[in-house]
Amino acid sequence: xxxxxxxxxxxxxxxxxxxxxxxxxxxxxxxxxxxxxxxxxxxxxxxxxxxxxxxxxxxxxxxxxxxxxxxxxxxxxxxxxxxxxxxxxxxxxxxxxxxxxxxxxxxxxxxxxxxxxxxxxxxxxxxxxxxxxxxxxxxxxxxxxxxxxxxxxxxxxxxxxxxxxxxxxxxxxxxxxxxxxxxxxxxxxxxxxxxxxxxxxxxxxxxxxxxxxxxxxxxxxxxxxxxxxxxxxxxxxxxxxxxxxxxxxxxxxxxxxxxxxxxxxxxxxxxxxxxxxxxxxxxxxxxxxxxxxxxxxxxxxxxxxxxxxxxxxxxxxxxxxxxxxxxxxxxxxxxxxxxxxxxxxxxxxxxxxxxxxxxxxxxxxxxxxxxxxxxxxxxxxxxxxxxxxxxxxxxxxxxxxxxxxxxxxxxxxxxxxxxxxxxxxxxxxxxxxxxxxxxxxxxxxxxxxxxxxxxxxxxxxxxxxxxxxxxxxxxxxxxxxxxxxxxxxxxxxxxxxxxxxxxxxxxxxxxxxxxxxx
Amino acid sequence: xxxxxxxxxxxxxxxxxxxxxxxxxxxxxxxxxxxxxxxxxxxxxxxxxxxxxxxxxxxxxxxxxxxxxxxxxxxxxxxxxxxxxxxxxxxxxxxxxxxxxxxxxxxxxxxxxxxxxxxxxxxxxxxxxxxxxxxxxxxxxxxxxxxxxxxxxxxxxxxxxxxxxxxxxxxxxxxxxxxxxxxxxxxx
Numbered sequence: 001x002x003x004x005x006x007x008x009x010x011x012x013x014x015x016x017x018x019x020x021x022x023x024x025x026x027x028x029x030x031x032x033x034x035x036x037x038x039x040x041x042x043x044x045x046x047x048x049x050x051x052x053x054x055x056x057x058x059x060x061x062x063x064x065x066x067x068x069x070x071x072x073x074x075x076x077x078x079x080x081x082x083x084x085x086x087x088x089x090x091x092x093x094x095x096x097x098x099x100x101x102x103x104x105x106x107x108x109x110x111x112x113x114x115x116x117x118x119x120x121x122x123x124x125x126x127x128x129x130x131x132x133x134x135x136x137x138x139x140x141x142x143x144x145x146x147x148x149x150x151x152x153x154x155x156x157x158x159x160x161x162x163x164x165x166x167x168x169x170x171x172x173x174x175x176x177x178x179x180x181x182x183x184x185x186x187x188x189x190x191x192x193x194x195x196x197x198x199x200x201x202x203x204x205x206x207x208x209x210x211x212x213x214x215x216x217x218x219x220x221x222x223x224x225x226x227x228x229x230x231x232x233x234x235x236x237x238x239x240x241x242x243x244x245x246x247x248x249x250x251x252x253x254x255x256x257x258x259x260x261x262x263x264x265x266x267x268x269x270x271x272x273x274x275x276x277x278x279x280x281x282x283x284x285x286x287x288x289x290x291x292x293x294x295x296x297x298x299x300x301x302x303x304x305x306x307x308x309x310x311x312x313x314x315x316x317x318x319x320x321x322x323x324x325x326x327x328x329x330x331x332x333x334x335x336x337x338x339x340x341x342x343x344x345x346x347x348x349x350x351x352x353x354x355x356x357x358x359x360x361x362x363x364x365x366x367x368x369x370x371x372x373x374x375x376x377x378x379x380x381x382x383x384x385x386x387x388x389x390x391x392x393x394x395x396x397x398x399x400x401x402x403x404x405x406x407x408x409x410x411x412x413x414x415x416x417x418x419x420x421x422x423x424x425x426x427x428x429x430x431x432x433x434x435x436x437x438x439x440x441x442x443x444x445x446x447x448x449x450x451x452x453x454x455x456x457x458x459x460x461x462x463x464x465x466x467x468x469x470x471x472x473x474x475x476x477x478x479x480x481x482x483x484x485x486x487x488x489x490x491x492x493x494x495x496x497x498x499x500x501x502x503x504x505x506x507x508x509x510x511x512x513x514x515x516x517x518x
Numbered sequence: 519x520x521x522x523x524x525x526x527x528x529x530x531x532x533x534x535x536x537x538x539x540x541x542x543x544x545x546x547x548x549x550x551x552x553x554x555x556x557x558x559x560x561x562x563x564x565x566x567x568x569x570x571x572x573x574x575x576x577x578x579x580x581x582x583x584x585x586x587x588x589x590x591x592x593x594x595x596x597x598x599x600x601x602x603x604x605x606x607x608x609x610x611x612x613x614x615x616x617x618x619x620x621x622x623x624x625x626x627x628x629x630x631x632x633x634x635x636x637x638x639x640x641x642x643x644x645x646x647x648x649x650x651x652x653x654x655x656x657x658x659x660x661x662x663x664x665x666x667x668x669x670x671x672x673x674x675x676x677x678x679x680x681x682x683x684x685x686x687x688x689x690x691x692x693x694x695x696x697x698x699x700x701x702x703x704x705x706x
């Protein structure tokens with residue numbers, strides 16, 4: 001069984017059921033989407049470089065903010081983590097492949113046509129989605145462009161893909177662990193993905209429900225969100241954020257898993273407080289279901305509601321802080337070396353914590369009335385999504401690239417990518433805290449003159465951060481074609497998980513016979 | 519051995535599929551009615567209830583409550599619409615009738631629907647309507663005018679610190695929606 005290698009030719013990629021092939025396709029696809037969503041961000045920052053309208057029409061600007069959010073969340077970050085899960089989970093738990101390999105192929109191949117369809121709405125009459133990535137009704141129903149129907153089907157399709165991917169991950173982790181690998185011996189990355197997959201299975205159907213109700217309101221005369229027919233637009237916000245809040249943990253939990261692998265490796269110490277990490281992850285997942293209203297403090301809530309959701313939200317800081325302290329304690333007195341993956345991992349912990357603090361500020365209901373829908377919110381969620389998730393993804397790629405390709409990336413280029421990213425990112429988003437507090441609203445193509453300087457700094461930072469990703473792409477391609485071959489199975493001397501026991505590059509089939517875990 | 523793993527995988531996936539279907543059903547068929555029910559029970563959306571059946575009750579002449587009326591047109595609704603009297607002072611338990619006027623300013627037949635909302639929202643459950651133009655759609659021919667009645671009773675149990683209730687109506691153009699419903703009704 002382990003004898004035959006991959007099929008030849010292009011059809012290999014269409015018909016493959018191999019978890020490594022599918023993982024690679026997910027990663028390449030998500031990187032392409034990252035560049036697409038990034039180019040939308042460049043349009044936004046170019047328009048905001050100076051006050052006044054220069055480059056694009058306000059209608060097109062709205063489509064850019066909407067498509068940037070949708071493509072980055074659903075096209076870049078989520079598929080990238082699914083790609084990592086495909087590559088790493090079977091190898092980390094000593095399984096030969098994913099539990100449902102054919103479904104795995106399908107869940108990937110749904111994505112490219114879906115995003116092609118979503119992107120094509122930009123060229124349709126009336127333009128693409130322009131109602132923000134949160135697509136609040138009635139903006140996304142009564143006032144939506146005709147292309148909204150394509151948007152709805154795209155959301156359905158990406159939801160189906162995510163659900164299938166998650167079922168696959170849960171079925172793999174629950175049933176295919178190597179003998180002796182109990183749940184509490186699983187690597188942290190596997191744990192965080194197991195919990196993430198449960199979140200996905202629970203809330204992607206709710207998102208499907210929200211867009212289905214939109215579809216009914218638009219085409220079949222129902223009034224779920226239409227006040228004139230007895231519905232309520234606020235209901236949309238409840239349904240959306242019941243999905244949307246767990247969604248932000250779906251994005252961040254696998255990133256927590258990645259840094260929980262990388263920090264121990266480069267500190268040459270086991271992860272501090274493994275059990276508490278598992279329980280903290282599970283508590284964050286549970287709490288994510290009872291805090292969604294903190295996105296809606298200003299819709300007119302009773303005081304009891306504001307208080308409940310404020311306290312519940314602040315409670316999330318407790319397990320999250322436990323994780324941050326555990327990472328710091330893991331590094332404490334470790335023999336730390338600062339290779340590129342470790343740099344990205346430390347930066348992720350540091351910058352995500354800043355995002356966590358601004359999150360606490362936003363969690364305070366009375367204060368939120370000032371911060372709501374301002375650039376402060378934009379700064380907050382980019383600190384958690386870009387520094388929290390994308391930095392972790394960069395770390396993961398550098399960390400596992402030698403295992404995937406059998407070649408070492410260029411360390412100097414990696415570190416250069418890190419420092420340019422780090423400076424560019426902070427230059428972009430740190431000033432946005434201040435313009436937000438000073439009152440600059442989000443999702444606008446023009447702004448008051450008083451915000452001009454900081455917006456120019458933001459735009460320059462964004463161009464720096466954006467172009468540093470091309471260096472990343474170059475480094476990865478260069479590694480695949482010209483990288484120095486690595487001979488050891490264990491590329492990093494501090495690594496302990498099972499994927500470092502198979503040769504580098506990882507053969508097409510691994511663990512056809514399960515390893516014994518002591 | 520391999521077969522039991524395969525069976526277990528199918529079992530796990532089956533259970534997860536049930537969860538997926540259940541969550542979709544929850545979003546589509548449980549959340550909307552649950553939202554309406556919670557808003558009504560807790561009286562938190564400023565939404566007023568349906569038609570109120572009058573129960574014999576005494577009028578609390580010791581106390582007065584000011585009821586203010588506000589009217590607004592939803593975005594592109596071109597009708598003239600407003601209360602004929604901007605506020606009344608009533609005693610709790612006393613039935614009062616006021617009227618709103620509407621005029622179709624367009625040269626075509628239109629149908630409207632008015633949607634009420636109350637501030638403070640905790641007064642909503644104590645504001646009873648025995649008759650209201652908002653219970654039905656209001657059709658008007660081109661240029662036609664109408665006075666639309668509202669008969670209400672403020673409950674004697676209204677919290678003591680509420681002295682002013684503001685009742686707001688937003689009028690919506692539902693001509694197309696009404697036409698669709700009629701054609702659906704006709705085809706059945």
